Amino acid sequence: xxxxxxQPPHQVVIVGGGFGGLYTAKALSDANVNVxxxxxxxxxxxxxxxxxVATGTVSPADIxxxxxxxxxxxxxxxxxxxxxxxxxxxxxxxxxxxxxxPYDSLIVATGAKHSYFGKDExxxxxxxxxxxxxxxxxxxxxxxxxEAAEKETDPEKRSSWLTxxxxxxxxxxxxxxxxxxxxxxxxxxxxxxxxxTNETRVLLLEGLDRVLPPFAPELSQQAEASxxxxxxxxQTKTLVTNIEGDIITLKQGDEVKQIAAKTVLWxxxxxxxxxxxxxxxxxxxxCDRAGRVIVEPDLSIKGYPNIFVIGDLANFAHQxxxxxxxxxxxxxxxxxxxxxxIKQRLKGNTMPRFHYVDRGSLAVIGRxxxxxxxxxxxxxxxxxxxSWLLIHIYFLIEFDNKLVVMIQWGWNYFTxxxxxxxxTGKETxxxxxxxxxxxSKEKGRQPVNV
Amino acid sequence: xxxxxxQPPHQVVIVGGGFGGLYTAKALSDANVNVxxxxxxxxxxxxxxxxxVATGTVSPADIxxxxxxxxxxxxxxxxxxxxxxxxxxxxxxxxxxxxxxPYDSLIVATGAKHSYFGKDExxxxxxxxxxxxxxxxxxxxxxxxxEAAEKETDPEKRSSWLTxxxxxxxxxxxxxxxxxxxxxxxxxxxxxxxxxTNETRVLLLEGLDRVLPPFAPELSQQAEASxxxxxxxxQTKTLVTNIEGDIITLKQGDEVKQIAAKTVLWxxxxxxxxxxxxxxxxxxxxCDRAGRVIVEPDLSIKGYPNIFVIGDLANFAHQxxxxxxxxxxxxxxxxxxxxxxIKQRLKGNTMPRFHYVDRGSLAVIGRxxxxxxxxxxxxxxxxxxxSWLLIHIYFLIEFDNKLVVMIQWGWNYFTxxxxxxxxTGKETxxxxxxxxxxxSKEKGRQPVNV
Numbered sequence: 001x002x003x004x005x006x007q008p009p010h011q012v013v014i015v016g017g018g019f020g021g022l023y024t025a026k027a028l029s030d031a032n033v034n035v036x037x038x039x040x041x042x043x044x045x046x047x048x049x050x051x052x053v054a055t056g057t058v059s060p061a062d063i064x065x066x067x068x069x070x071x072x073x074x075x076x077x078x079x080x081x082x083x084x085x086x087x088x089x090x091x092x093x094x095x096x097x098x099x100x101x102p103y104d105s106l107i108v109a110t111g112a113k114h115s116y117f118g119k120d121e122x123x124x125x126x127x128x129x130x131x132x133x134x135x136x137x138x139x140x141x142x143x144x145x146x147e148a149a150e151k152e153t154d155p156e157k158r159s160s161w162l163t164x165x166x167x168x169x170x171x172x173x174x175x176x177x178x179x180x181x182x183x184x185x186x187x188x189x190x191x192x193x194x195x196x197t198n199e200t201r202v203l204l205l206e207g208l209d210r211v212l213p214p215f216a217p218e219l220s221q222q223a224e225a226s227x228x229x230x231x232x233x234x235q236t237k238t239l240v241t242n243i244e245g246d247i248i249t250l251k252q253g254d255e256v257k258q259i260a261a262k263t264v265l266w267x268x269x270x271x272x273x274x275x276x277x278x279x280x281x282x283x284x285x286x287c288d289r290a291g292r293v294i295v296e297p298d299l300s301i302k303g304y305p306n307i308f309v310i311g312d313l314a315n316f317a318h319q320x321x322x323x324x325x326x327x328x329x330x331x332x333x334x335x336x337x338x339x340x341x342i343k344q345r346l347k348g349n350t351m352p353r354f355h356y357v358d359r360g361s362l363a364v365i366g367r368x369x370x371x372x373x374x375x376x377x378x379x380x381x382x383x384x385x386x387s388w389l390l391i392h393i394y395f396l397i398e399f400d401n402k403l404v405v406m407i408q409w410g411w412n413y414f415t416x417x418x419x420x421x422x423x424t425g426k427e428t429x430x431x432x433x434x435x436x437x438x439x440s441k442e443k444g445r446q447p448v449n450v
Numbered sequence: 451x452x453x454x455x456x457q458p459p460h461q462v463v464i465v466g467g468g469f470g471g472l473y474t475a476k477a478l479s480d481a482n483v484n485v486x487x488x489x490x491x492x493x494x495x496x497x498x499x500x501x502x503v504a505t506g507t508v509s510p511a512d513i514x515x516x517x518x519x520x521x522x523x524x525x526x527x528x529x530x531x532x533x534x535x536x537x538x539x540x541x542x543x544x545x546x547x548x549x550x551x552p553y554d555s556l557i558v559a560t561g562a563k564h565s566y567f568g569k570d571e572x573x574x575x576x577x578x579x580x581x582x583x584x585x586x587x588x589x590x591x592x593x594x595x596x597e598a599a600e601k602e603t604d605p606e607k608r609s610s611w612l613t614x615x616x617x618x619x620x621x622x623x624x625x626x627x628x629x630x631x632x633x634x635x636x637x638x639x640x641x642x643x644x645x646x647t648n649e650t651r652v653l654l655l656e657g658l659d660r661v662l663p664p665f666a667p668e669l670s671q672q673a674e675a676s677x678x679x680x681x682x683x684x685q686t687k688t689l690v691t692n693i694e695g696d697i698i699t700l701k702q703g704d705e706v707k708q709i710a711a712k713t714v715l716w717x718x719x720x721x722x723x724x725x726x727x728x729x730x731x732x733x734x735x736x737c738d739r740a741g742r743v744i745v746e747p748d749l750s751i752k753g754y755p756n757i758f759v760i761g762d763l764a765n766f767a768h769q770x771x772x773x774x775x776x777x778x779x780x781x782x783x784x785x786x787x788x789x790x791x792i793k794q795r796l797k798g799n800t801m802p803r804f805h806y807v808d809r810g811s812l813a814v815i816g817r818x819x820x821x822x823x824x825x826x827x828x829x830x831x832x833x834x835x836x837s838w839l840l841i842h843i844y845f846l847i848e849f850d851n852k853l854v855v856m857i858q859w860g861w862n863y864f865t866x867x868x869x870x871x872x873x874t875g876k877e878t879x880x881x882x883x884x885x886x887x888x889x890s891k892e893k894g895r896q897p898v899n900v
Binding site: 040041042043056058059060061062064066068069072073078079080081082083132133136143147150151188190191192193420421422423424425428429430 | 490491492493506508509510511512514516518519522523528529530531532533582583586593597600601638640641642643870871872873874875878879880
């Protein structure tokens with residue numbers, strides 16, 4: 001395995017420029033290898049802040065960095081813009097359309113996208129939040145809903161335009177619901193003449209018995225209290241059984257309820273990128289129910305020690321039996337581990353198995369509230385918010401000099417301004433002439449308050 | 451005309467939230483009138499900086515402000531999101547789909563869009579720059595071209611990907627061409643492994659004998675010298691006779707030339723918004739060849755003293771016989787004039803005719819070069835660039851607190867960074883497998899250097 005003087009350098013191919021792929025590439029920049037980083041987008045997206053784009057605080061470019069800029073100083077690293085649709089583990093090649101790229105080591109880090117648990121027809125009515133385009137679409141729907149309410153004369157329909165339902169009480173759902181409440185009750189309260197934005201209802205639905213299930217129960221409780229203070233109605237133990245048109249159907253215990261809401265946002269589930277399945281077909285490796293690839297203790301896949309799967313696409317369950325969560329720190333550490341492993345192997349050394357160091361979790365709730373769980377200490381409120389802010393800025397700045405984002409946030413914090421609330425894209429005018437008789441189409445479909 | 455105590459307040463309807471409409475609304479905020487500001491977008495766009503979005507320096511939201519925020523303090527002003535498709539001057543109503551909005555005074559300020567002089571089929575190959583979506587599309591094409599060149603193996607096609615043609619040597623064309631040259635020769639020069647971005651060609655084509663024709667000839671000369679220093683090839687007295695696929699056909703005197711360029715950007719001409727023609731049909735007022743409405747010395751239209759047309763949609767030729775140019779200062783002053791006129795009329799007073807005060811023109815060329823023509827003084831270079839920067843920031847800040855933009859510019863200036871160069875929207879992957887034999891499809895279509 002050692003690279004001799006006359007051998008061509010070891011070829012590392014990384015598929016995916018998210019946290020996992022990028023940290024692998026960066027950690028390999030000083031190694032005697034050739035790195036090819038493939039992504040279907042020309043930028044790295046700082047996904048934890050995507051909800052801020054969706055709610056009009058920052059612009060997509062503020063939380064993105066061109067991949068080429070990030071690795072431009074790594075002279076051994078080449079960026080390829082393209083989509084990998086197949087992998088040939090026998091010939092050691094990844095396939096992008098008609099192009100074939102050979103590898104000696106392969107890192108697959110294509111992440112996850114949102115999942116409707118088999119109900120893909122819900123996507124039309126309840127978009128999720130994974131890409132820049134998703135965020136722009138959410139932003140369009142949120143701000144268009146207020147515009148439509150302002151023009152709507154039918155009080156029932158107006159109330160439906162002013163009802164926002166966020167499905168899923170994880171960090172993204174909590175952050176979205178908190179931000180929408182702020183938009184309605186603070187940012188835009190002076191902006192309309194026909195509607196009172198205080199009539200806005202923001203509902204956050206969670207299937208389990210508390211929001212932020214990965215956090216400690218006391219933090220979930222405090223998060224719920226903060227959300228309630230912001231004006232969000234939190235409904236736990238609530239399952240969504242149908243979403244169609246502007247009616248969302250819920251099950252709370254044995255009770256079935258319906259809510260009329262023109263804006264439903266999906267933050268409930270993710271499934272792994274389809275490249276996991278492709279890899280499984282070629283190598284016989286197993287995937288879990290969410291499509292994540294079961295990886296070995298060194299993040300390689302069974303029988304293929306030179307193919308690694310990291311980040312949201314990987315199911316690593318070698319620590320406490322539960323797969324590691326799909327968060328940025330896991331992907332970053334996995335990327336750094338795989339880079340070290342490749343470097344050590346080239347020197348003829350071995351590495352101990354991967355071990356994830358959990359430095360804690362954070363979620364932001366509103367203008368100056370957040371929950372922080374560092375394991376040994378848990379705290380909420382303004383101090384937590386400040387920690388959240390500083391940690392996110394630290395990681396943002398690592399990729400690019402996004403000092404501007406910090407200033408923007410500071411400014412927005414003091415002014416409660418959200419200058420990025422543009423309605424752009426295809427449909428930019430409110431469509432308030434909804435088909436008559438929607439409610440009568442199916443009997444018993446009367447909206448019910450929860 | 452005087453508003454009695456029992457009369458309902460005078461209804462002012464403004465169509466269009468650009469510089470003209472917004473300045474009218476702001477100047478009327480202290481008047482005893484009701485103002486309805488109608489726009490099809492929910493934001494005011496600072497169009498003079500749109501080329502910075504197209505070339506990846508700032509984000510759309512950085513140069514936009516939500517209309518509702520701008521007028522939220524004006525309690526007599528209501529914003530309506532919608533598109534006016536008809537005007538009934540007899541019944542004094544504007545018509546938006548099924549909605550009718552009555553007015554006592556009407557201001558039409560719907561501006562202009564780019565025009566292909568009857569060759570609308572060129573738009574597909576040579577997009578223009580008027581909306582946020584236009585800028586995002588230009589940005590996608592510019593940055594995708596470099597990505598495609600990086601992947602392209604055919605040297606002829608690669609050169610076509612690296613050729614950028616800007617049609618039109620007015621301020622927008624000059625600004626675009628200068629910015630693309632900076633992107634190619636500075637911002638991205640370390641970013642690629644297969645191509646040398648120094649091989650990029652940026653051509654700026656102008657039909658007249660000099661760039662920036664509205665400026666003094668010596669400034670045009672200096673602008674051309676600055677562009678040449680930046681690496682732009684300026685071709686004056688050059689007419690575009692066809693654009694099809696990636697071939698642009700030119701006429702220089704009697705000579706016909708063809709250039710193979712995958713990216714052609716249109717900055718050559720504008721035509722007035724279609725609402726001008728609608729108004730002409732209803733009132734019998736005349737339009738000029740570009741579709742602009744011929745206005746009276748008080749900016750009203752003939753026979754309808756309560757209908758005003760301002761900004762890019764108006765042809766006001768009462769000063770020196772030439773219509774005032776389609777620039778922001780004209781629209782702003784016209785808006786302020788009409789607001790004063792309405793206020794004076796309500797008091798029973800009259801106003802002298804509109805008189806435009808030309809405070810000068812500016813155009814930016816590159817990183818630290820611009821031309822400034824204040825009439826009594828003309829200058830270029832860094833000082834001109836600084837003036838351009840400060841004046842634009844002053845007007846940006848008037849609408850919203852876009853201090854962030856200033857910091858972003860400062861940052862980009864020192865780092866030559868363009869972090870907003872995201873490829874977003876529909877097609878985000880390079881399509882380098884162009885149909886074989888494109889050149890042979892029609893004989894004699896060989897690309898020619900200019």
